[in-house]
Amino acid sequence: QKEVEQNSGPLSVPEGAIASLNCTYSDRGSQSFFWYRQYSGKSPELIMSIYSNGDKEDGRFTAQLNKASQYVSLLIRDSQPSDSATYLCAVTVTGTASKLTFGTGTRLQVTL
Amino acid sequence: GAVVSQHPSRVICKSGTSVKIECRSLDFQATTMFWYRQFPKKSLMLMATSNEGSKATYEQGVEKDKFLINHASLTLSTLTVTSAHPEDSSFYICSAGGGDYNEQFFGPGTRLTVL
Numbered sequence: 001q002k003e004v005e006q007n008s009g010p011l012s013v014p015e016g017a018i019a020s021l022n023c024t025y026s027d028r029g030s031q032s033f034f035w036y037r038q039y040s041g042k043s044p045e046l047i048m049s050i051y052s053n054g055d056k057e058d059g060r061f062t063a064q065l066n067k068a069s070q071y072v073s074l075l076i077r078d079s080q081p082s083d084s085a086t087y088l089c090a091v092t093v094t095g096t097a098s099k100l101t102f103g104t105g106t107r108l109q110v111t112l
Numbered sequence: 113g114a115v116v117s118q119h120p121s122r123v124i125c126k127s128g129t130s131v132k133i134e135c136r137s138l139d140f141q142a143t144t145m146f147w148y149r150q151f152p153k154k155s156l157m158l159m160a161t162s163n164e165g166s167k168a169t170y171e172q173g174v175e176k177d178k179f180l181i182n183h184a185s186l187t188l189s190t191l192t193v194t195s196a197h198p199e200d201s202s203f204y205i206c207s208a209g210g211g212d213y214n215e216q217f218f219g220p221g222t223r224l225t226v227l
Contacts, residue, residue, distance in 0.1 A: 031214075032213045032214050032215070034215065034216075036218075041203075042220070042221070043203075043205045043218040043219060043220050043221040044156070044205075044218050045218070046113050046215055046216070046217060046218075049213055049215055051213055088155075088156070090216075092214050096161075098144045098146075098209025098210055098214040098215075098216055099144075099146070099158075099161060099209075100216055102155060102156050103155075104155040105155060
C-alpha cells in the first residue's frame, strides 16, 4: 500500500507568519505532486503542483520537492485568516493515469 | 484550472431509493474521472475510477452493484447510489483527471442524506 503521510495538526500560526506544511510519500515512482486546499464542508481545490526537484513559487505559495528524500512541502508566506483550511498532499500512483494517493491532510489555523 | 460541476449539490432521500449524481467537466475532455466519498472530519476515500467508454474500476471494499458508475462521454460521468441506506449518507465528490501533468480537478461535491 503506497502511502502519503502528513501531520494532522492543527498547525497554528499567527497572521503574517510563514506556515510550513510537510508531506512524505512512499511510492518512489511518483512523478507529479500536488497540494490541495479544502475548506470545511467544501471540496478540495488544487493550489500547487510540482514535478521537478527544487522549489516552485506561485504568489504566496512555494512548493518544495525532494525526490531522493521522498519529501514535499508547502510554504505559505504572509499567512492570512482565509488560509485556515485543511491542506491535502497528493502524489500520482505509478503506472496509472491521473490516479492520486492523498494524505489525510494538515489542518492549518491562522490566528489574528 | 479546469471547471468541474456536480449536480445536485445536496439531496435528501428516503431509505431504499436510488440517487443519481452527475459530474461534468465543463472546459476540457476528461478521459478519466474519479469518485470519492468523504465522511465528516475524515479523509477522502477513492471509490472508483471511471474511464470513458469502459467499465469503472472500483476500489477494494466498494460494492460495484450498489454504486453504479457510467462514463458515457468525455465530459459526463454519473454515480448512482442504489437502494440507499442511512449509512450511505456522506459527501460525494467527483474529479476529472488528465491535465498536462495528470492533475485532478474536483467538482463542488454532493451532500447525500438518507433518512
